[in-house]
Amino acid sequence: MHFTGHCLPIKFCSGFLLCFLTWTIVNPPSCQGEIGGGRFLINLFADFAEVLQRIPQSSVKRLVIPVLTRTQNELISNREFGTSNAILLSNNLRDIRFLVYNNHRNPNSFFELDLDKPSTIPSLRYVGGAKVKILIHGYNFEDTDKFPSETKDAYLYTTNHPVIWVDWRTLATPNFLSPHALYPSVADNVPRVGLRVFHLIEFLLQNEIISHPRDVHFVGHSLGAHIAGWAGKLLFQKHGVLVGRITGLDPAGPLFRSLGRNLILDRSDADFVDIVHSSLTGIASPLGHVDFYPNGGQVHPHCLRSLNRTARIGRFISCNHNSAYDYFRTSIVHRNIIACGCNSYQEFRQSCGEICAENAILGEFVSHQARGKYFLDYDLDM
Template sequence: MKEIEFGPCYLSILEPCSNNSIQFYLYDGNSSKPILLDNHAPILPYDLGSIKFKIIIHGYAQNDLNGFKLIRKAYLKHEDTMVIIVDWSRLSRLPCYPQAAINTKKAGECTAQFLIGMEQNNEGFKAANVHVIGFSLGAHVASFASNAVEKALGEKFSRISGLDPALPFFATARHHWKLDSTDANFVDVIHTNAGVYGKLESCGHLDFYVNNGQYQPACQKAKNENLCSHIMALDYFAESINSRVGFYGYHCDSYFQYVFGWCKNEKSKLIENRIKMGEHCEQNKEGIVFVNTHKKAPYAMG
């Protein structure tokens, strides 16, 4: 079955993953240009050794190779890290949000198929060991991908970082249709536009609500404050990768307790009770965390 077309929009349901609707680009830190990998049987020209793989999945209507430039460059400062960009832009283009939301399932399944192919064709690579970073709709793509890997190989992803997971079409109680804490061994989520473009509910083991989780100080003069705040999740995560200061917040039992001012007690102010957000967050902790930032970069306050 072929993709269903609605003008400029595509609905991808039953067609195979090998039709180039989704492509995968490898960045290794040495080459100036990315390497386009084979969707079905990807073979890497490297001795993988102890290489760490970061899988980055963009959101709705984003340019696949530029939307995560800051995150990609931050990771590639580390010689032991490679980045794979999942380009599903053909299935998530403007003005086709409803179709893009539905296509997250196909994008996730095809990403899983690709990673399984990576494991089969590259000694030293293990699909379950990857760290997947998904922004907006891409966070839900990561969820579907991990579930598909677990179904095929018996192991889900090691970690998923959800950057302001998309709310529209994902306000559902069905856990299998959205990112949640069961989708990886560790799920951390950064909320920057909760209740508008991003989800308000907690989705992971650790959920970080930045600057109240709704509107970001850097976006006060933006033409679209909500969209700007949504995208700021990318900037915060990118800075966290190599930040010497770090993003720290304090724990609260629920978002609503925070709103009513019941969380800012003396115990939460103690340094030893602060929890770090971003790439280096503590994977042995759980809960809801509130983080403040500077208005301009560098955003981390320590």
């Protein structure tokens, strides 16, 4: 990786990390979601990794830093499948599971697709042109996380959409015995998982489960948003067609903010790309055809109340980052989450919101003709 910018002293970084470790031990965080529970410390290495990018390469030879600045072909051609290793629970793309949920009477019932064994699955064929919803989680997923399970349930209870859950947890979870990799190694797997998801789209087409890539709607949270973007890029590069829609829920920022649009989720990756921004952990700049910023896209009322109750910053950070999928899940059931087209949240609060000239529905039922940035104030607890 090429390092630019001013150098930060190693002693400063080491001291910062030591102080942070001490604070965390004294104040053990209790969180939920992608940055949750004992995982809070590990997730904070994500932002610490961005500091490391400013250190000269010679000073970090022993640290595992992702190679996301390589070309697309280099990122996906090297070690396509891989093997288990000591850094992550697995590095093998065949350990990614594709779980199909299409029993609307029993949302916990599923069957698994095996991409390496050609088959037809008549039960997945659907009536009425309902698009397949493909849900992709983020870093260090656990069964207690609300996404994608609650979003899957919302679809199955209220729509006729079949849902495919991309379970890549083994490639997204560090081996806690390894002190060197953590988030950066998971981030380095994003293009490779995107390749496997691209294979999923080809599988669905070849087995006539879908008739066209426009029948695909990706919903990805955090790193999952960038995985969806990679799958869309690869499909267009190989077949010259785009998936119908990608929804990015607070696309991951650490190690991705400074990358080119050809390496992160971008509006060119699907016919329609909509983004819900919800925290400083995500990328704040517009990425989609339409970008939504509930409560300004950084801090949310229910998260502030959580901070007041617990006095634990870990819960607050995770709450804001995970709010993106809470807003989206809510939009599946309640279609009236209305946002206003404005240039900024400040403008929205001062004047634009009161005399709004252009509205858009946030989430599942957004108009595909919507363009630009939209803001709203919304309390999930009310």
